Amino acid sequence: KNQVEQSPQSLIILEGKNCTLQCNYTVSPFSNLRWYKQDTGRGPVSLTIMTFSENTKSNGRYTATLDADTKQSSLHITASQLSDSASYICVVSASWGKLQFGAGTQVVVTP
Amino acid sequence: IAGITQAPTSQILAAGRRMTLRCTQDMRHNAMYWYRQDLGLGLRLIHYSNTAGTTGKGEVPDGYSVSRANTDDFPLTLASAVPSQTSVYFCASSDSMARMGSYNEQFFGPGTRLTVL
Numbered sequence: 001k002n003q004v005e006q007s008p009q010s011l012i013i014l015e016g017k018n019c020t021l022q023c024n025y026t027v028s029p030f031s032n033l034r035w036y037k038q039d040t041g042r043g044p045v046s047l048t049i050m051t052f053s054e055n056t057k058s059n060g061r062y063t064a065t066l067d068a069d070t071k072q073s074s075l076h077i078t079a080s081q082l083s084d085s086a087s088y089i090c091v092v093s094a095s096w097g098k099l100q101f102g103a104g105t106q107v108v109v110t111p
Numbered sequence: 112i113a114g115i116t117q118a119p120t121s122q123i124l125a126a127g128r129r130m131t132l133r134c135t136q137d138m139r140h141n142a143m144y145w146y147r148q149d150l151g152l153g154l155r156l157i158h159y160s161n162t163a164g165t166t167g168k169g170e171v172p173d174g175y176s177v178s179r180a181n182t183d184d185f186p187l188t189l190a191s192a193v194p195s196q197t198s199v200y201f202c203a204s205s206d207s208m209a210r211m212g213s214y215n216e217q218f219f220g221p222g223t224r225l226t227v228l
Binding site: 004034041042043044045046049089099100101102103104 | 151
C-alpha cells in the first residue's frame with residue numbers, strides 16, 4: 001500500500017475557478033512534504049516544500065497546507081488558468097532521506 | 112545545457128535487447144537518481160548515486176544497472192529488456208543526498224519514454 005495517497009485521481013475545473021487537491025500520508029518519521037507540478041511529457045517541477053513546523057506555504061496562485069498531526073496536506077489553486085492543466089504530485093520525505101511519491105492528481109482546466 | 116538532459120526522448124525496443132538511457136546535468140550536483148513512472152503509480156526509485164564513483168539500489172533495481180564515472184553523467188542500462196520495463200524514465204539530481212530528507216530539492220529531467228515489445 002502506498003504511503004502517500006492523493007485525491008481525487010482527476011478533476012476538471014472551469015478556468016477562473018478554485019480547486020483543492022488532497023494528500024494523506026503515513027510516512028514516518030516525517031521530514032518534509034513537497035508538491036510537484038508535472039506537465040504532460042515533462043519532468044516534475046517543485047512548487048512548494050514544507051517541513052513539519054510549517055503549516056502553509058504559497059507560490060503565486062498555489063497555496064499548500066500541512067497538518068503534521070493528522071498527516072494531511074492540501075494544495076489549493078486559486079483562479080485557475082489553462083496552464084494549470086497538469087498532474088500534481090505529493091511527495092513525502094522520511095527523516096532518513098527516502099522519498100515516497102503519490103500517484104498524482106490530474107487536473108484539467110477548461111475554457 | 113541548463114539543468115538536466117536525457118536521451119533519447121523516446122525509444123521502442125525489442126525484448127532481449129540492451130539499452131542505455133543517458134542523463135547529464137550541469138548543476139554540479141553530487142546526487143543523482145533514476146526513477147520510473149507508471150500509470151496509476153507514483154515515481155519509484157530504481158538506482159541512486161550519492162557522489163561520483165558510488166551507486167546504490169532503490170526500490171525497483173532488478174534488471175537495471177547504473178554507473179557514475181563523473182559528476183555530470185549517470186547512465187541507466189537495461190542489459191536485456193523485458194516488456195515490464197515499458198515505462199517513462201526520469202533522471203533527477205540534487206545538491207546532496209546526505210540532505211535528501213531535508214530541504215534538498217530534486218530537479219528532474221524531461222524523461223525518456225521506453226516501450227519494450
